[in-house]
Amino acid sequence: MATKLNIVGEEAITAGGVHAAARRLAGKTVRTPLLENQRLNDLAGGRVLLKCEALQRGGSFKLRGAYNLLSRLPEEVRARGVVAWSSGNHAQGVAIAARAFDCPAVIVMPADAPAIKSEMVRAHGAEIVRYDRYTEDREAIGKALCEERGMSLAPSFDHPDIIEGQGTVALEAVEQAGEMGARADQFVICCGGGGLTAGCATILEEIAPKSDIFIAEPEGFDEAQASLKAGMRLTADVTQKTICDAIATPSLGLLTFPIMQRRVTGGACVTEEDVKQAVAFAFKHLKIVTEPGGAAALAAVLSKKIPTSGKTTVVTLSGGNIDPALFSSILLEIENKA
Amino acid sequence: MATKLNIVGEEAITAGGVHAAARRLAGKTVRTPLLENQRLNDLAGGRVLLKCEALQRGGSFKLRGAYNLLSRLPEEVRARGVVAWSSGNHAQGVAIAARAFDCPAVIVMPADAPAIKSEMVRAHGAEIVRYDRYTEDREAIGKALCEERGMSLAPSFDHPDIIEGQGTVALEAVEQAGEMGARADQFVICCGGGGLTAGCATILEEIAPKSDIFIAEPEGFDEAQASLKAGMRLTADVTQKTICDAIATPSLGLLTFPIMQRRVTGGACVTEEDVKQAVAFAFKHLKIVTEPGGAAALAAVLSKKIPTSGKTTVVTLSGGNIDPALFSSILLEIENKA
Secondary structure, three states: OOHHHHHHHHHOOOHHHHHHHHHHHEOOEOOOOEEEOHHHHHHHOOEEEEEEHHHOOOOEOHHHHHHHHHHHOOHHHHHOOEEEEOOOHHHHHHHHHHHHOOOOEEEEEEOOOOHHHHHHHHHOOOEEEEEOOOOOOHHHHHHHHHHHHOOEEOOOOOOHHHHHHHOHHHHHHHHHHHHOOOOOOEEEEEOOOOHHHHHHHHHHHHHOOOOEEEEEEEOOOOHHHHHHHHOOOOOOOOOOOOOOHHHOOOOOOOOHHHHHHHHOOEEEEEOHHHHHHHHHHHHHHHOEOOOHHHHHHHHHHHOOOOOOOOOEEEEEEOEOOOOHHHHHHHHHHHHHHO | OOHHHHHHHHHOOOHHHHHHHHHHHOOOOOOOOEEEOHHHHHHHOOEEEEEEHHHOOOOEOHHHHHHHHHHHOOHHHHHOOEEEEOOOHHHHHHHHHHHHOOOOEEEEEEOOOOHHHHHHHHHOOOEEEEEOOOOOOHHHHHHHHHHHHOOEEOOOOOOHHHHHHHOHHHHHHHHHHHHOOOOOOEEEEEOOOOHHHHHHHHHHHHHOOOOEEEEEEEOOOOHHHHHHHHOOOOOOOOOOOOOOHHHOOOOOOOOHHHHHHHHOOEEEEEOHHHHHHHHHHHHHHHOEOOOHHHHHHHHHHHOOOOOOOOOEEEEEEOEOOOOHHHHHHHHHHHHHHO
16 A cells, blocks of 8 residues: 555545535536435434435536546646546546536446446447456556547546545535534445545535444445455455446545545445345335445445434435336336335 | 306415415425436427426425415314325325324225325325226215215315415426526426416416416326317316326316416327336436326427427426336336337
8 A cells, every 4th residue: 555645645635625626516516405205214213314416417426526627637638638437427427527628538438337327428428438347457448548649537536636526415415404404413425436435524524523424335345344444455356246336346546545544434235135125215215216336325224234313314325327127127126025 | 167166266376375385385395406407408409497396205296285285274173184085196295294283184096096106195194095986986985084074175186275385386496496597488387187287377477477387288188278278177088098197187176277277378288108208218317206197297398399499498397106117117118119
């Protein structure tokens, strides 16, 4: 672990940076609703407030970081374009941001990414380069593209501008909770590489310093919790199959890890069954379309893996890009069990 | 048509009544988000703002009218309970409102109502009495129950308190549009018995008097448009099958009809195919679960049956209570056609 790098990077990530990102994003991203549901409150034995990033432009929170990053690139650099690798949500965020700045975007996407994600990336005007998730190295492909075309890399999580952009999720949620007369005791955040978690942790230290932060990860990809326990960054086996493609990340980042070490209280590892139950719950009771990776935090609450009794809990519903076939099969499977 | 009754009723329905309802509903109903989507704006050639009542408590706008009505009943009358007939959305609204006031509720529901709707009504603590939609008279059953049990009737649309409660949808939408820097040129409203339309028309006359109001109805149940053209209330054949159960109403009401006569500009008749396309669009691009009847207004816009070019259009997404099996079959059918 490159300790020096960590410290340098970490110092660059501040609550002030999240506030600045919020100013840049005003009018470009949606102030997504913070939803509350009586059935969910009853089940949780407390108040649960759902920060509904599935309703963000691009169907996930990812536009926040991507737009913030692109807005900070020098104009002549940005004009040459950006390259990103992503299973699809960051891809859409980058594609939408690039179109807003009228610059080209190339996305390195796994061949088995959900069809809806590739279709949307193309619809936003970006170019897609495919790779095999099980045998090829997306970072090498992306970096080669940057060199060949003189483009800049738009990392999916481990960059100060990305992290600070994602932190606006918590900034908005705390403001919205206040408008609802609530104060969040804890946050449960869907965690892949930790961009969203680290960004939220950064701003929460300023605006809700007493709140706890929990992460939710899918079984087999719970390397973030393992890393926090071990005190070093561990790596998940990304060749495993999972329905939670959005958060099936190999490891935390050099920048996200130390922030999370300082501020994350704990976490939950959710099963595919937990996640399917959460997707079906969001369909039936919330009327929100969530993708499995975006429902992991809700799954952690519904499965009681994170205690919510007597507390006010903010839960991220971080994305909603799911193919109709998978969504239907989850609904019917859970319905048949009921 | 009882002209005198109309005039008496109509006079009792005012913009002031909608404002009063909004005060009663504060903190009891959700100020549902007004969503905007770039893809939809591009397709419409204008700005489309979606008033998302699928996210209301009970999954549709119906709690607004029901809570307003119950809040105005004398306490000793309310304590004896209320009876309603409904395919399921008004039923849930009445059940939730009755629970809030701690009084009993009995709902007369068709035997073929969507399972999700009956399940939710029971979950909110109401009693269900079933009838056969094709052979029995729900009004007679409901009125008999009122007499037997000393309960009050909570009509599903043709009552001043119900109409004024539903009008808060447009009151909020106009406020929210203003917050987004928009001014609505026109409203497209899903129409069954006209409670939502008449309520919105009543408040819009005060706060957006130049806006046009269009209604959306399903094929075979477009008796509202036919009635407005004919200048008299006509009746639809309610024994027809439709996926738009929420708005498969036999006719406009004595109170809703004259308000709509004065203020509705026109309408669109949407096919089942139009509605399925709208449900699939809301899934894919908006990440909102809509039921067919709740997606009729969106269907009218997407099918270009109501012109939107160069205009700002507020569209009601009025409900989201749909069984998983129907939702899945719609998604897969539309996906296979794409």
